[in-house]
Amino acid sequence: MHDTAEYTDEKEIIDQKAIKLAEDFSYDGYQVVRRELFAHLREPAVVIRRDSVTFNTACIAGLEDTVYIQILVNQDSKRMVVRKCEENDKDALRWCVAKPDKRKSRKMTNKIFSAMMYEMMGWNLDCRYKILGHKITFEDETIYVFDLMETEIFLDIKGKRAKKDTESQFTTEKANSIEETASNSTDNERSVEEIKRKNRIPFYPKEWKDSFGLPVEEHRKALEINMLDGYAEFTTGK
Template sequence: METKEIEHYFADSTILQENPEEAEELVNLAGYQVTKAELFAHTREPAITIWDSRIKFNMACLRRFPGVTHIQILIHPEQKRLIIRPCDPDAPDSLRWARGGGEKELSNRDLLCKIFAAKVFDLMGWNPQYRYKMMGKPAVCDSEMLYLFKLTDFELFVNGKKSKSYLPEDWRNYFGTPVDEHEDSYKINLADGYITTNKT
């Protein structure tokens, strides 16, 4: 940008002088809530969608684990959390979550799982007529990169000519998790109640 152009932008501007009397305001974060990302557009964020007979991870999930074709799915029934853990194709209970591999570009795929889906729907008390979408967050356990999904933080979709989404009723009265609880809400310990799924 040329000097004349810069001068033009500042020609009618008022120069702000630093005022020593205007000190930075000290903020106490007590009472603040970290706003849930689900309240914003999130089509490009990592997510899992669960139907009554299948599940599917979007491409944003696959891109977080480049070249990974197989995962294990871990469930914590009490905390109602789901974790995906990259694994070797021949690892016990490994699931192929992507098409392609090797020299072929990876793409996402449906994982048919009537029994698994039924168990999740039963655990969560979900309506099998709807599908449920959860956003994921990166997590680390013992230096192992994982992806965490809170099953309680879902977006519900009613199938029809035009898909409509709904959020949980109890979200109406708050924006998100209190600041002092937010970091702890994403901490995980795989030895604390997580179970691996089988291939049903």
């Protein structure tokens, strides 16, 4: 009986707290935490390197039976859109390897497109950029929207460049260009293995340093896009 009374008193205290919270609650001052801050191995994403673009398996699975796509880029809002198309459509790009039982991710080798993207975004050529995809429906069509301003950044130094890097450190200019989420090594003689390890350490835009995400109201408007306003289709030979 005594235990029951204690439980009832505790429940009343909790309920009173809930009532007070409800009376004073407002979304003012809250930020919606970016999903990029959590592990998301099974979420749709694209990785852009200085010489290629690769969409992950989750991204490909999200557009059922799609083998060919068109890539659209909005230079004003810094967003990229992927939409399904047919093989013979103008500017169709094959984004996966199609087999009878499944579709697999493929490396879409390019130089000009990546160079244009890196220049537009002011990205570091020693890094690769991973962007999560938002699947939305627009005019009865399912598309992916990638916000190029919200990226995970990884060092992408390989081969001869990795060996060369063991003999020298990043310059101060390069170090200041990206915000690292883990502590940098101060060792001047890093091994190739150390370079490989650092290639897996994510960096984030320095603008994120003092913010968990967008304010609630701004977040609600973040994915309002107009396909007819400012989007340019990337043209390339098939």
